Amino acid sequence: MSSTVPHLVIDAPYRSDVVASSTPEIGWRTETDTTGWLQASAELELTRGGETSTHRIDGRAATRVAWPFAPLAPREAVSLRVRVTGEDGHAGEWSAPRQVVAGFLGEGEWQATPIGLASPAETAQPAYLRTEFDVTGPVARATLYATAVGVYQAAIGGVDVDDQVMKPGWTPYPQRLIHETTDVTALLAPGRNAIGVRLAGAWATESFGFRDNARPLYADQPRFAAQLLIEYVDGSHEWVRTDASWRAATGPITASGLYAGEDHDARLALVDASGRGFAEAGFDAAEWMPAAEADAIPTPEARVSPFVRRLDELAVREVITTPAGKTVVDFGQNLVGRLRIRVAGPAGTVVTLRHAEVLEHGELGTRPLRAAAATDHYTLSGEGVEVWEPEFTFHGFRYAEIEGWPGEFDPSAVTAVVIHSDMERTGWFEASDPLVNQLHENIVWGLRGNFLYLPTDCPQRDERLGWTGDIQVFAPTASFLYDVRGFLDSWLRDLALEQADGVVPFVVPNVLGEARPAAAWGDAATIVPWVLHERYADVATIERQYDSMKAWADVLIDLAGPRRLWEGMFQFGDWLDPDAPPEQAAKAKTDADIVASAYLFRSVDAVARAAALLGDQEAARDYAAVAEEVRAAFLAEYVTPAGRMMSDAQTAYALAIMFDIAPAEQQEALGARLAELTRLSGYRIGTGFVGTPIIQDALTRTGHLETARRLLVQTENPSWLYPVTMGATTIWERWDSMLPDGTINPGEMTSFNHYALGAIGDWLHRVVAGLAPDAPGYARLRIEPHPLHGFDSASAEHLTPYGTARSGWSRDGDVVRVTATVPPNTTAVVALPDGRSLEVGSGVHEWATVDAAPPASSSRIGLDSTLAAVIDDPEAYQTIGAALEAADPEAAHAFRTITRWSDGRELGEALFMFAGPDVQRAIAERLADLSARRESGATIAADA
Structure with missing residues (x-):
């Protein structure tokens, strides 16, 4: 009999059994060697308090299953396992048990007082906090709940409580704050114990805004709050909470900022005469001052997004001596993180580390950083070999300039430490074209660098904000490459909180002031929840965001008025159209009103579909009716009967086609003109943030795959592959962030790690390799590869909620072999290149098709050729x-x-x-x- 084994998946931050809800959703992936396997039923077995209960589920449900047991109590730990039975009647094995721990606090339990330095000498002064307490008996469990308006790390007995970085991250602090829930039982010792906290401002004290408008928004100083619950074996318990009894001091971190960098003076290490550190019991804190109680904070909530951790390390690839005689190290990859150095030298020696993404004419290219110094300083203690890494800042860089190194510089003593949110990698793509493979790798690294607690636009300059438009276009690509559901679910909560009278701000959290409606940016409110539903069968997020979605759509409907067109207002439009002047990024070929009205249709239609999904039939009818009015107005105003757009530009045609505004009978003419415009441009890209994610799909849908291929493989500027030929290892903000002569684009706004234009990744996955969901959460797959001429192969693999799916093809002459892997408990609709359509069940499949090469170019070419x-x-x-x-x-x-x-x-x-x-x-x-x-x-x- 075939083996069938399910693996439980719990709605919790990645690599954690700690859940934020009393009723977490449950899922499981089944492994079986039975082809065509479908689940008939499943049994869930819960063990709590020594008692076991079971629940049976009939049918195929195996992802985002509602918690069927009594709600979890705060800190309750239970064990859960699952067994599935197939439609063949065979019952599989029980899964390995999965522990589930309730990481949230009970009602009224949060009573910690925020604290900080009493008399800070500087704005955003890093601080050190400590307290001591007694453990009076055998401990059953100890749980630390901690948060900060700022960033922190806590240690007990001199040992850090976890390996997280920059926690608790960035949320709209006055409205929503996150607490970590950490089991610290193993760190407690009988008798006297100590907690020590390192604290800095980071996002909370940073100055946000452009040029002279930059200012701190949240606080002048960081503050910290925590409570430690000690549960004894005898059933008693006690809390240790932050209050004015804690002590505070400054220490070796003398300055820290996201944009400026971090300064650390190792001579100021907090070690007493007996060699004890400040997080150890018995440390001599006689000179420490009482901590000051700080302003109140909102009651923090348990984390639903992944932690940020150190996830990779890169060695120096090359040491460069610049024309000016500077020592610069090259890591060969544009990354986000910081440097770790190992150095020995005289006390007081200062090592300076400056970071940048590129070199310009041989020197560190720092102009794109604008006001961000991106510079760290380490002052040596002089006590042997010293190892240091900045703790409360991060940089976007490939190159680092090293100054002040004592003695001969050893490149092996410098390591780049990569940090980002610890999401599970779920998607891969590979093609026979090495430049396209590098493009895809650049997309992956761009995501890694900009998914650090929230989806940012860029990680290096004096910005690093959660721009809504960027993630709106990139969410489909991101959801294939990584498990971003919890990450984006958390950010969407912030988006709803930051809406003002329904208006979605440009950035979330909103640090730029008053919110104004902007098409494609504010539409993140309606589109990102749909992406999560499409890719993860996530109804819960749509249900929670439903009011936010409606509020945004209602704003747009009101702005459009009876004409049902969004016209004449501020817009970003097709941002960074390659023909836009360097200082006028919104000056695109496609009229901004066309972009705005297209997104008006898309958002209102998205709300109509959300209402239908949630059973709000009256709202579904009302919004659907408005969407049809918008469609009719758009077609009457912007599309001629012959299929020409009033803005005769690639983005305009792609919007009408891919947003399903134009009727099917008109799309052929629109697609033909789009293909003609693409050829007229020499197969160069002519789109910005709005058109880039959809132009390849629009060409493919309307029968112009060869045009899409030419656009993909173009290496001349502007194109996706031009940056690759220039040595890019991440996606650039502008098509020409660096000019062909090695000069940085003259625009003030230039980034070399900006994922928006990498939204083509979704087309590579779904269309070129042919792997897409055909039902929410990949319950049914669509296998529809599109072999590209000139390519020998392409494939994609994705870890769906049901298991690993794969689609790929390889070419041998005129024969193309298509292979697919369909996970258990799913089916697939297959559309082969030769026109055949079929449906298959789970297992590994292969088909041979004929795909003849296109006719060769005319043998004769001359001055009289067109x-x-x-x-x-x-x-x-x-x-x-x-x-x-x-x-x-x-x-x-x-x-x-x-x-x-x-x-x-x-x-x-x-x-x-x-x-x-x-x-x-x-x-x-x-x-x-x-x-x-x-x-x-x-x-x-x-x-x-």
Whole structure:
């Protein structure tokens, strides 16, 4: 009999059994070697307090299952396991038991008083806090609940309570605060014990805003609050809470900021004459002052998002001596984290570490950091080999300048420590094109660097904010690559809290002041919850966010008025269209009103669907009716009957197609014009933040896969692969964040780690490899690969809520083999490249299809060929470009970038603007040689 084993999944932060809810949702993934396996029923067995109870579930439900037992009590620890029975009648084995611990506090239990330094000498002064307490008997369990308006780490007996970083993270502090729940039983000793806390300001004391508007928003000083519950074996318990009895001091961390960096003076280490550290009992704290009670904080809630941890380390790849004589280390990867150094030297020696993402003409490229110094200082104690890593800051960097190193510099003494939210990796993609593989790797690293407690725009400059538009377009890609449900669920709670009269601010948490409606940005309120439902079958988040979704849609409906169009107001529009001037990022080819009205339709339609999902039928009808009115107004105002958009630009067509605004009978004409515009641009991208995530889908949907392929593999600027050819290891904010000559883009706003334009990852996964959900949470998969000509293979793998799914294809001549893995308890709809459609059950599947190569380019190419024929003949295009480059590089650049590659003009006519008679003759001769070689090859092939 085949083995069938389920593995429990609990709604808890990744790698934790601590849950934030008294009724956590449950799921399980089943492993079985039975093909076509479907679950008929499941038994859940709960052990609590020595008693066991069971619950039976009939049917296929195996993900996001409602808690079927009595609610958990605070700190209650239970054991849960599951056994499944297939439709074949075979009952599987019991899963391994999973412990579930209630990590939330009981009603009224939070009574800790926030504390901090009594007389700080500086704004955002790092602080050290401590207290001592007695353990009076055998301890059954000890739990520390701690939080900060700022960032902290706690130690008991000199040992850190966990390996988390920058906790508790960033939320809208006046409205929502997170507490950590940490089992510290093993750290307590009989008798006298001590808690020591290291505290800094980070987000809470940072100055937010642009240029002269930057100011602290939340606090001038960090504050900390905690309570330790000690439960004794005899059933008694006691609390140790922060209050004015705690002691406070300054110490070796003398300054710390997200943007500025951190200063650490090891000579100020908090160790007394007996060698005890400040987090150990008996430490001499005679010179410490009483802690000051600080302003009240909201009652913190248990964490629902993943922890941030040190998750990777990179060694120095190269040591560079710059033209100015500076020592710079290169880690070969743009990353987010900080440096750990191992150094020995005289007391008082200061080692300075400056960080940047790129080099510009051989020197550290710090201009894009704007006001962020991104510089750490370590002052040596002089006591042997010292190891140090900044604790309460992070930087976005690939390069670091080292100054003040005592003695000969040893690159092995410097390590880059990568930090980000500890989400489970769930998605992978690979293709036969190495540049596309690097593009995908850049997308992954961009996510890692910007998913640090909240989804930020960039991790390096004086910003690092939760821009709503960025995550709105990137959420589908993110949800494939990592398990981001808890991460985004937590951020969406903050979004709802920060809404003002329904208006979603540009950034969440909102540190930029008054909120104004902006299309594609505020629509994160309606779209991100739908992504979580589509990818994780997450109805709970839509249910919780429903009021937020409606409030945003109602704002838009009111703004649109009876015309049902959102017009004439502030918009970001198709932000960072590649043709926008460096200092006018919103000046896109697609009119901002078209973008706004398209998103008006999308959000109102999303709310209608949410209402239907939740059973609010009256609201579903009302919002659906408004959405249809918006559709009609959009088509009447912006789309001609012949299928031309009033903004004749790629993004406009992609919006009408992919938001399903245009009817099916009109989409073919819209797609044809979109493909023509793409060819006219020389297969260069012409979209910004709004159009980039959808242009490839729009081309594919309307039958222009080859156009999408040409757009994907383009290496000239602007394109996805241009940054790759320039050595990028993350996604850039601008298509040309670095210019071809190695100069940083002159715009003040330039980042080299900005994931928005990496939203193409979702198309690579769903379309090229062909792996997508066809029902919420991948209960049914869609396997529909699109083999790209010029590629030998592509594949994607994703850990769905049901198990690992895979789709891929490989080419052997005209035969394309498609392979798919369908997880147990799911089915798949398969659409093969040859037009066949079928449905399959779980297991490994393979099909052979025929996919003939496209017709070869015309054998003859010359000055009388049309520009369309030239751009569709990559070999001829390169031949012409090489000849122009040899004669006049500036003319060659202009020819490539400003030519409109139409079929109504001949090459010779276009060259008149760029080349004299001699160069034109040289080009004609090279093209004649190319044509002759082709004709000769064709003759030989025919004779053979």
